[in-house]
Amino acid sequence: MSVVSYAQALAKAMEDALLADERVVMIGNHFAGLAADQQPHFDAVEARHPDRVEHTPWSELAVTGLAIGAAATGLRPVVDMVTASFVFQAFGQVVNEAPNIAYTTNGRTRVPVVFYMIGGIRGAGASQHSHRLEAMFWQTPGLQIALPATPTDAYALMRHYLLESDGPTVFITHQQLLASEQDIEDWDAERLPPGRGRIEREGTDVTIVATSVMVSRALAAAHELAGTHGISCEVLNLRTLVPYDAALVAASIAKTRRVVVADETNRSAGVGAELVARIVEQHFGQLDRAPRRVSTPDTPIPFSPVLEQAVVPTEAKLAAAVLEVCAA
Amino acid sequence: MGSVNGSNAMASTRLKVWVRQMLLVRRFEERLIRFHEDGELVGHYHLCIGQEGTALGVLGHSRPDDVVYTTHRSHGHLLARGAEPEVLFAEILGRATGCAGGRGGTLHLSMPELGVPWTSGLVGGNVPQAVGAAYALKRLRPGSAVVCFFGDGSFEEGAVFEALNVAAVLRVPILLVCENNGLTADQGAAGTFPTSVTAAERLSDLPKGFQIPSLSIEGIDAFTVSETIGPLLREVREGGGPRFVETGSVRWPGSRPVWPRQVGGPFDVGWLIGDVEPPAEIADWTSGGDPLTPLYERAVATEGLTAAELRAFDADAREEIDAAASQALAAPLPTPPVPAELEVAR
Numbered sequence: 133m134s135v136v137s138y139a140q141a142l143a144k145a146m147e148d149a150l151l152a153d154e155r156v157v158m159i160g161n162h163f164a165g166l167a168a169d170q171q172p173h174f175d176a177v178e179a180r181h182p183d184r185v186e187h188t189p190w191s192e193l194a195v196t197g198l199a200i201g202a203a204a205t206g207l208r209p210v211v212d213m214v215t216a217s218f219v220f221q222a223f224g225q226v227v228n229e230a231p232n233i234a235y236t237t238n239g240r241t242r243v244p245v246v247f248y249m250i251g252g253i254r255g256a257g258a259s260q261h262s263h264r265l266e267a268m269f270w271q272t273p274g275l276q277i278a279l280p281a282t283p284t285d286a287y288a289l290m291r292h293y294l295l296e297s298d299g300p301t302v303f304i305t306h307q308q309l310l311a312s313e314q315d316i317e318d319w320d321a322e323r324l325p326p327g328r329g330r331i332e333r334e335g336t337d338v339t340i341v342a343t344s345v346m347v348s349r350a351l352a353a354a355h356e357l358a359g360t361h362g363i364s365c366e367v368l369n370l371r372t373l374v375p376y377d378a379a380l381v382a383a384s385i386a387k388t389r390r391v392v393v394a395d396e397t398n399r400s401a402g403v404g405a406e407l408v409a410r411i412v413e414q415h416f417g418q419l420d421r422a423p424r425r426v427s428t429p430d431t432p433i434p435f436s437p438v439l440e441q442a443v444v445p446t447e448a449k450l451a452a453a454v455l456e457v458c459a460a
Numbered sequence: 461m462g463s464v465n466g467s468n469a470m471a472s473t474r475l476k477v478w479v480r481q482m483l484l485v486r487r488f489e490e491r492l493i494r495f496h497e498d499g500e501l502v503g504h505y506h507l508c509i510g511q512e513g514t515a516l517g518v519l520g521h522s523r524p525d526d527v528v529y530t531t532h533r534s535h536g537h538l539l540a541r542g543a544e545p546e547v548l549f550a551e552i553l554g555r556a557t558g559c560a561g562g563r564g565g566t567l568h569l570s571m572p573e574l575g576v577p578w579t580s581g582l583v584g585g586n587v588p589q590a591v592g593a594a595y596a597l598k599r600l601r602p603g604s605a606v607v608c609f610f611g612d613g614s615f616e617e618g619a620v621f622e623a624l625n626v627a628a629v630l631r632v633p634i635l636l637v638c639e640n641n642g643l644t645a646d647q648g649a650a651g652t653f654p655t656s657v658t659a660a661e662r663l664s665d666l667p668k669g670f671q672i673p674s675l676s677i678e679g680i681d682a683f684t685v686s687e688t689i690g691p692l693l694r695e696v697r698e699g700g701g702p703r704f705v706e707t708g709s710v711r712w713p714g715s716r717p718v719w720p721r722q723v724g725g726p727f728d729v730g731w732l733i734g735d736v737e738p739p740a741e742i743a744d745w746t747s748g749g750d751p752l753t754p755l756y757e758r759a760v761a762t763e764g765l766t767a768a769e770l771r772a773f774d775a776d777a778r779e780e781i782d783a784a785a786s787q788a789l790a791a792p793l794p795t796p797p798v799p800a801e802l803e804v805a806r
Contacts, residue, residue, distance in 0.1 A: 155600075157599075186630070188626060188630075189622070191626055193588060193622050194623040195622075197585075198595055201529075201589030201590055202592040203592075204577040204596075205593040225585070225588060225589075229578075229582070229585055236563050236570070237570045240572050241570060243578075
């Protein structure tokens, strides 16, 4: 058994992929973002494979295009966008080039490229460094969307996309997750493919459908509610939005008949909005209560910690939503 | 049409081969105007008439294992790489037998089997990807190169400047060919066509700032284009890093931003031979901008091309295009998928 951080698991996935397939390359190397204590894991990979890591100018538009063209020509790159908010500088390539290529060429050209980015309300990021972009990407057919919540997810998904995927992927981590730790006994035993979510905590009274950083907040809320109110929460970690694990959600709702969805995107047309729409369309008759979503209000993210904390979908806000759907 | 690559072996008839190819491209483009007039071609489209000298002069040096990135104005490039006219017509007409089953149309003609992996319809959208393809070739197939065509309008996009810098920093094997078919900004202001509105005096001044060796040449005469490109592409293959060439052409009078017109009627080889006067509205262009003119004159002078041969070449081209057009028109439309299959990913 070994305790590893999320960043360490990601670095291991990249190195295992480099070793397994000579077409894999890393474009950029700021994978830990502001988590300076985690960056050495990635630097060590670069030190062992210096010819497989390319340093580029910021130039997000050209660098994403570089990765797409390289993928179309036989490489399997992961390109580091650094902060997810920076992907706006590259939007034309990420949403109007890469996802259209396989479809528009009738499957004859494919671009196995991973757009890696650190998203989320990270603490003092203010309005231009705190984006949660998964809802915008979900409006872009042709992109796979990964939102790994744990070191296990980070390893399995990054390794999968680098070695087995044939399409473009947005791989969105969260600044607050990079240093989070987990005991991993067997790397291979923990590997679930994209499209398979995980039950992180079993329960019978209410289902919490969560992504990314909201999974740990959901687990904390579930623990709290079990002690204080005797409520048994089932916590689902979706792991990927595209593909979406409809079967996991369906099975849990059939059991609990109550659901709260939790994610960090903005409320309007956010991930939570789409999840609730799918759940209501597919499971209306099974639900004892209207679903609730816990999300970020429709506001730019403020700087001052007290202002920022007021908009974060915290464990406490999640617990309050669970209590509402569980009220008699 | 045989591929340009195959024609290199026949050096003594190279110009005649190019005449045949250029006539085929010309008849192909003219047929699209008819398709549009007949209501068969929906959506807007872009023709390369006037720019064929660059397509043939550049791609004559490309090899099967090279990668070519083109633009929304791709027909000449693809035909020069060896594409079958029928497959292109079918795609442009939205038929199931098109190179993408009708999913792409004229803006996205992509033929990976000819080294054309993906054609972006966005101005400047292809240049960063072409640099990435060159980055991949440097690692995977040293000696191969990327040829990236883009229009002068691409210099109005930031992506191109970022990509030039990345290409230079990473020293990738790419030949950047900027086809300047435009008029100057003041002519644009006069209501003709506002293509190049950059403040730069010459487009080749711009990549020089990134230390990319850059030239501006006349792009009408396929032979002189070829003479310039040969050594440059060799330098690129040998690891010299990116090279940039601006090839200037004269805008064909039928060109319009998105709806070309057949000004002066279909091209008549008699205009070249001299036994037919070109209509007044196109006479300046045939004498000073049509790439067929210098190519024909050179082929007459150095390879003894006769008027009878030219007429025979043209008859062949018309026949091939007519047959391809008929085939494409008769081809089935694609079958829309059932709703459950509509989504790429859920």
